[in-house]
Amino acid sequence: MYHLPTSKRTTIRKLIACSTGIIAAILLFSCVAVNRTIVAPPSVPGATFVGNDDCSFCHEDITKRFENATHFRLIAEGKNTTEIGCESCHGPGSVHSETGGAYHTIVNPKDSPETCFVCHLDKRAEFNLPYSHPVTEGNLSCSDCHDPHEGSAIMGGGTKPLSEEQTCFECHQAQRGPFVFEHEASREGCTVCHSPHGSVNAKMLKIRNANLCLQCHLQEQTTPGRVLIGGFSHDSLLSRGSCWSMGCHEAVHGSHVNSTLRF
Ligand code: HEC
Numbered sequence: 001m002y003h004l005p006t007s008k009r010t011t012i013r014k015l016i017a018c019s020t021g022i023i024a025a026i027l028l029f030s031c032v033a034v035n036r037t038i039v040a041p042p043s044v045p046g047a048t049f050v051g052n053d054d055c056s057f058c059h060e061d062i063t064k065r066f067e068n069a070t071h072f073r074l075i076a077e078g079k080n081t082t083e084i085g086c087e088s089c090h091g092p093g094s095v096h097s098e099t100g101g102a103y104h105t106i107v108n109p110k111d112s113p114e115t116c117f118v119c120h121l122d123k124r125a126e127f128n129l130p131y132s133h134p135v136t137e138g139n140l141s142c143s144d145c146h147d148p149h150e151g152s153a154i155m156g157g158g159t160k161p162l163s164e165e166q167t168c169f170e171c172h173q174a175q176r177g178p179f180v181f182e183h184e185a186s187r188e189g190c191t192v193c194h195s196p197h198g199s200v201n202a203k204m205l206k207i208r209n210a211n212l213c214l215q216c217h218l219q220e221q222t223t224p225g226r227v228l229i230g231g232f233s234h235d236s237l238l239s240r241g242s243c244w245s246m247g248c249h250e251a252v253h254g255s256h257v258n259s260t261l262r263f
Pocket residue numbers: 050051052054055056057058059086087090092093094096097098099100101102103104106107108
């Protein structure tokens with residue numbers, strides 16, 4: 001067997017790591033370089049860029065809060081390369097500004113996720129998966145879960161008062177509890193089990209079978225054919241269906257009657 005000398009191997013590894021990084025970056029933000037440049041903000045007929053300072057005249061509060069936002073760092077490319085973070089999502093604002101905020105003179109990404117997809121290409125694909133939040137249908141917008149103007153764009157990050165799961169509870173009361181018997185899994189957040197954008201699995205589950213649960217619950221194979229989970233024998237149970245169906249752990253978010261989350 002042939003072995004590369006260590007130095008060569010690390011160089012190759014670095015090269016691979018580097019090129020994977022570059023490819024990933026290109027795929028993710030095909031129109032964006034994170035160090036303060038973007039290429040393609042949405043367009044508004046007849047309008048040019050005016051910059052954040054202009055917006056702050058009439059939207060002072062939002063502009064002030066925006067300074068610590070994830071997207072603050074984004075800047076459009078062109079002559080006007082400074083301080084047009086707002087317009088990277090709202091499009092050029094000169095007409096809007098000159099008309100004192102006339103109707104339909106500025107893009108509002110609440111109306112359509114297309115603005116976000118321009119830079120987050122991969123998200124379009126996620127929302128087209130068979131099971132997804134109905135964002136492309138217009139029943140829900142990205143900003144129901146992401147704050148575009150303050151702190152981390154992911155609710156619960158940065159200085160936002162809502163945690164990630166509080167965001168989910170805004171619409172999904174039934175999973176909030178309080179339950180007599182909580183499933184401690186939910187303390188890790190809803191996204192240990194659900195892909196919030198979309199999934200190939202029903203109920204937007206990350207994994208469609210027992211492996212979803214076995215992420216945390218150790219499966220002990222004592223002798224062939226003998227399986228213990230949580231100290232209990234699960235021999236042949238696993239072949240019957242998923243852990244949360246068929247009268248098994250149906251109360252997967254928490255239960256009022258049963259500590260083993262049966263119902
Ligand atoms: C001269 C005042 C003025 C300036 C300058 C201004 N706006 Fe507005 N803007 C308004 C008014 C008035 C409204 C409508 C009332 C409201 O929603 O607050 C508005 C509404 C908006 C809306 C909501 C539009 C909708 O259809 O839902 C957005 C988005 C917006 N402005 C972004 C901006 C951005 C970005 C800038 C800077 C490029 C800017 N504004 C500059 C006055 C202004």
